[in-house]
Amino acid sequence: MTTLRQRRASKGKESAAAAEVHCVFCVPAGDWSWGSIIWTSVGLSVSVGLGLLCCIYVATLHENDLWFSNIKEVEREISFRTECGLYYSYYKQMLQAPSIQEGLLEMIHDNLTESRRTINLLQRMNIYQEVFLSVLYRLLPIKTYLEPVYFYIYTVFSLQAVYVIALYLTAWLLSGSWLAGALAGLWYILNRVDTTRVEFTISLRENWSLPFLALQVATITCYLRPQLTSFQQVMVWLMYVTTFCFCLTWQFNQFILLVQALIIYTLDYLLPGLLSVWLLQFFNSMILGSLVLSFIVAALFVRHCQVSSDDKALQVRSDEHIFKFIKSKFALRPTRDFDASLYLCEEAFGLLPLDTLERLADTLLLYPYVPTLLLLSGTLAVAAFRNLSCSEGGSAEEKKGAAEAFRSDVAYNLLHTLLYGLVAFSTMRMKYIWTGHMCAVAAHGVCSAELWTLLLRTLRCNSRTLLRIVRCAVPLLIVGFLYFKFWPKLMNELSELREFYDPDTVELMTWISTKTPKQAVFAGSMQLLAGIKLCTGRVLTNHPHYEDKDLRDRTRQVYQVYARRSPEEVYGILRAAGADYVVLENSICYERRHRRGCRLRDLLDLANGHIMDGPGENDPDLTPAEHPRFCEAIQTDGAAYTALFSRTFQNKTFHVYRLKKKRRKTPRSPAEPAATP
Numbered sequence: 001m002t003t004l005r006q007r008r009a010s011k012g013k014e015s016a017a018a019a020e021v022h023c024v025f026c027v028p029a030g031d032w033s034w035g036s037i038i039w040t041s042v043g044l045s046v047s048v049g050l051g052l053l054c055c056i057y058v059a060t061l062h063e064n065d066l067w068f069s070n071i072k073e074v075e076r077e078i079s080f081r082t083e084c085g086l087y088y089s090y091y092k093q094m095l096q097a098p099s100i101q102e103g104l105l106e107m108i109h110d111n112l113t114e115s116r117r118t119i120n121l122l123q124r125m126n127i128y129q130e131v132f133l134s135v136l137y138r139l140l141p142i143k144t145y146l147e148p149v150y151f152y153i154y155t156v157f158s159l160q161a162v163y164v165i166a167l168y169l170t171a172w173l174l175s176g177s178w179l180a181g182a183l184a185g186l187w188y189i190l191n192r193v194d195t196t197r198v199e200f201t202i203s204l205r206e207n208w209s210l211p212f213l214a215l216q217v218a219t220i221t222c223y224l225r226p227q228l229t230s231f232q233q234v235m236v237w238l239m240y241v242t243t244f245c246f247c248l249t250w251q252f253n254q255f256i257l258l259v260q261a262l263i264i265y266t267l268d269y270l271l272p273g274l275l276s277v278w279l280l281q282f283f284n285s286m287i288l289g290s291l292v293l294s295f296i297v298a299a300l301f302v303r304h305c306q307v308s309s310d311d312k313a314l315q316v317r318s319d320e321h322i323f324k325f326i327k328s329k330f331a332l333r334p335t336r337d338f339d340a341s342l343y344l345c346e347e348a349f350g351l352l353p354l355d356t357l358e359r360l361a362d363t364l365l366l367y368p369y370v371p372t373l374l375l376l377s378g379t380l381a382v383a384a385f386r387n388l389s390c391s392e393g394g395s396a397e398e399k400k401g402a403a404e405a406f407r408s409d410v411a412y413n414l415l416h417t418l419l420y421g422l423v424a425f426s427t428m429r430m431k432y433i434w435t436g437h438m439c440a441v442a443a444h445g446v447c448s449a450e451l452w453t454l455l456l457r458t459l460r461c462n463s464r465t466l467l468r469i470v471r472c473a474v475p476l477l478i479v480g481f482l483y484f485k486f487w488p489k490l491m492n493e494l495s496e497l498r499e500f501y502d503p504d505t506v507e508l509m510t511w512i513s514t515k516t517p518k519q520a521v522f523a524g525s526m527q528l529l530a531g532i533k534l535c536t537g538r539v540l541t542n543h544p545h546y547e548d549k550d551l552r553d554r555t556r557q558v559y560q561v562y563a564r565r566s567p568e569e570v571y572g573i574l575r576a577a578g579a580d581y582v583v584l585e586n587s588i589c590y591e592r593r594h595r596r597g598c599r600l601r602d603l604l605d606l607a608n609g610h611i612m613d614g615p616g617e618n619d620p621d622l623t624p625a626e627h628p629r630f631c632e633a634i635q636t637d638g639a640a641y642t643a644l645f646s647r648t649f650q651n652k653t654f655h656v657y658r659l660k661k662k663r664r665k666t667p668r669s670p671a672e673p674a675a676t677p
Contacts, residue, residue, distance in 0.1 A: 043178030047168040050185035051161030057189060059157045061493070062199040066500040074509050075500050076149055077535045083544035084203035086113075086530035088152065090127045093537075094134035095148055107131065108282075114551065115521040115539050115578035123282035125545050126251050129208050156202050159211040163196075164188055166214035167436055171443040173221045174410060179475045180440075180447035186479065187439040190363045190486050194356055195435045206432060209250035214436060216242035217416065224409035248280065251547055255322075256433065259423065263415045320549065325349070329426075338556050338607045339546075345598035348429040356431065363486070364478055365442055372445025375454065376414045380406050410444075417441045446475050504653035508583070509535040511649050511656075516581065523558050523574050524583035532583075541577040556607070562588055563604035564625030567634070571644045574659055581648070584655045589631035601629065 063069060066079055080088045090107065097103030107121045121127060137143070137151050146154075167188055168181035188195050198207045219242055223235035247253040324340040329349075335341060343349045360366040383406035417437055424434035445451055452470055456462040512522070513536045522532050526544040533540055542555040557573045561582060565573075574582055591599045602612045610625040611618045627633075634641045635655065649656035 039178075043172065043181065046178060046182050047165045047172075047185070048161075050168060050182065050189070051164040054164045054185070054189050055157050055161040057490075057494075058160055058192070058196070058199045059154065062153070062157075062202070064494065064496060065200065065498050067498065068500075071500050072506075074506055074535055075502070078502060078505050078509065078531055079500055080203055080531070080534060081201065082527040083530055084201055085534040086543050086545060087125075087127060087130060087203040087205070089530070089534035089537075090121065090125075091130040091134050091152055092148070092534065094131055095137065100135055100138060103134065104131070112537070112539050113533070113543060114554075115541050117550075120282050122280070124548060126205055126249055126281075128248050128280065153202050156198060156207055159208065160196065160198055163211040163214050163436065166211065166218045167440045170214070170218045170221050170413070170437075171440040171447075173218065173225065174413060174440070174444040175447040176449065177447040177471065177475075179472070180443040183446060183475050183479060184439040184443035186482060187363060187365050187442065188436060190482060191360060191365060191435060191439070194359055194431060195439070196432060205250040205252075209246050209253065210432065210436065212242050212246040212249065213256065213433070216246055217413070217437065220412060221409045224407075224412055226407065252322075259419045260416070262419065263412060336606045338603055339552055341598070341603045341606070345594055345603070349427055352425045352428050352431055356428075360435070360438075363482065365439065368445045369438055369442035372441060372448075372451065373414070373417070375445070375451055376410065377418070379454075380411055380414060413437070413441060413444075443475075446478065447471055504651050505531070507651055508649065508654050508656070512536045512538060515649075520580045521578045522581050522583060523561070523577060523579035525559075525585060525588060526555060528583060528585065539578075541574075541579050559600065559604060560630070562601050562629070562631050563608055564610055564627050564629050565608075566627045567630065567641045567644050570630050571659065580659060582645075582657050582659070584631045584634070584657070586653055586655075589629070 066076075068076060068079070071079075077085065077088070093106065094100075094103040097106055107127075109118055110121045111118045113119060113121065122131070133152060133155060137148055142151065164185045167184045168178075170181075171184035172178045172181040174180070196207070196210075197204075201207065216239060219235055219238040223232065223239065243257075247257070250256075324335075324337055325343040328335040328337065328340040328344055335344070357366060360369075417434065420430070420434040420437065424431040449467065449471060452467055453462060456467060456470070509531070512520075512532060516536075516538065518537065519539060521539040521541060522529060523541040524532075526542055526546075529540045529542060530544050532538055533543070542551060542558050546552060546555075554577055558577060558579075560573055561570055561584060587593075588600055591601065593599075594602075596602060596612060596614050596616050597606075599613075605612045605625070606622070608625070609622060611622045613629075634645060634657065637647075644660055644662075645657040646660055647655065648658045
């Protein structure tokens with residue numbers, strides 16, 4: 001395991017009055033005076049400044065945590081953990097190819113990622129960003145000044161700047177004040193632990209994708225503004241581009257867009273974005289069979305009353321493990337399904353911990369967010385009721401007034417944060433979709449003229465002067481409080497210096513690179529094999545990109561090295577996968593991180609119908625295994641094991657065994673004399 005070592009709305013006149021009140025940070029809509037242009041320029045400059053600040057902040061944390069500039073190349077590559085290493089290996093592979101064309105052919109006809117299989121990586125995985133960056137690095141004259149790894153990580157960190165700018169613009173559009181944008185950006189940075197994990201999981205698909213999702217939300221917010229007239233077509237194209245980039249860079253885009261599809265009624269721009277990704281990924285069936293696409297097609301079917309006779313079964317199996325996980329998670333009963341259990345036993349896929357809310361409250365983010373959510377939800381409910389009442393009967397003016405009682409851009413963002421909040425509470429890993437947008441909604445609540453008007457009217461002290469003072473003073477007070485409370489902590493955090501330290505993994509990668517054939521096939525855990533591919537370029541039996549049915553079946557078979565199976569069974573499984581070497585990890589074989597029933601060896605025992613290790617209850621239908629646990633027994637060097645496996649490397653963490661080739665028994669000739677004792 002890698003470790004770090006220390007080193008040095010209201011209606012009618014009242015609504016119109018509220019809209020006319022502007023603080024010094026607000027820009028009146030449609031005002032093209034020099035003063036308005038200057039203030040808009042200042043607001044845009046602040047957004048860029050906050051974005052660059054976030055980019056530099058996470059880049060500095062990454063450098064300070066690993067001493068990235070001073071460690072060896074193999075240590076840099078090992079720092080790309082789990083699937084991050086797999087994705088980065090394709091960037092490295094493209095750069096090492098003799099030409100761009102040959103590199104693309106290697107991506108389309110890859111036989112290194114899965115032994116005995118040739119797969120199209122551009123279809124299977126969302127790695128167009130790695131391909132694009134590798135091509136860009138080849139074409140730009142920067143090789144002398146910037147190493148490939150820095151070009152890669154700086155690009156990802158720069159997307160964090162894009163993320164902050166998108167949240168800034170969303171808050172600005174909602175409230176009419178760029179001070180709200182500044183507050184949203186500041187909250188995003190201060191809540192880094194809960195808004196992003198980019199500094200230690202650089203290559204994760206979400207770090208590429210979520211900035212484009214934030215841009216898409218900002219574009220939709222702008223599109224839904226009532227004042228927008230001449231730029232509608234531009235916004236539609238921007239929605240297409242941002243949706244396209246979001247979908248292309250993350251395989252789980254369909255589940256995010258499903259939520260959006262439940263919010264937006266005009267869905268036409270989502271469909272071409274998804275279909276473009278489907279074409280670029282060589283007709284990936286997972287995209288074509290996604291929930292969101294079926295929802296969009298159904299919506300367009302109803303909208304245009306089109307009847308189609310072509311109804312084909314797609315037989316999609318790529319993401320069935322996700323549906324198993326969802327079904328098992330909300331079924332509230334244990335499951336023995338191996339794939340579902342792998343997710344259910346990880347803390348990241350559990351419920352949102354309460355300490356998350358404590359951290360969000362510590363930065364004052366939660367306090368304005370909750371009242372804003374309640375006020376907007378109540379206002380939206382009232383507006384919906386009025387709209388429903390007017391639809392049953394009423395004049396045209398009443399219907400128009402009911403429709404304008406609640407701004408559509410605010411309604412979209414409210415539903416967005418509500419639904420993604422529910423997703424985040426159900427699955428902790430999805431909180432990063434919610435918390436970023438949460439900053440924009442809370443900032444809107446602090447700077448919103450409509451909400452402050454409603455509050456001041458309730459307190460019977462509503463006036464334009466007081467409203468203007470409050471809209472400026474409250475966010476400035478919050479910014480001042482956050483500065484004095486967190487600036488010393490940020491400086492202290494940036495002064496902490498650490499160093500990457502994982503000698504056992506470095507030793508393993510060095511041995512594989514120097515002592516094994518280049519075409520050798522390695523079996524082991526998904527996480528470790530991703531690093532082996534990146535650091536050594538060897539062929540793998542399985543890997544962490546789990547969105548393929550055949551790969552999941554193979555992974556479950558390879559993991560039998562940690563189950564109670566005979567050496568002959570394990571040997572046959574590994575040979576069937578084409579393995580030459582198998583790497584066993586003590587951290588898995590003797591795992592203590594998870595509770596009983598969630599250790600990998602327990603999941604395998606349950607799937608195989610065997611009783612689990614250690615004290616505790618077992619289901620009555622489970623039976624004792626006939627064989628000892630393979631990963632433990634093989635270390636005893638018993639005759640049954642040494643006949644099939646030869647230990648070639650070991651240290652405190654890893655044991656590597658080479659699979660011996662079975663000798664074929666040749667039949668003896670009848671004329672050949674028998675050997676005498």
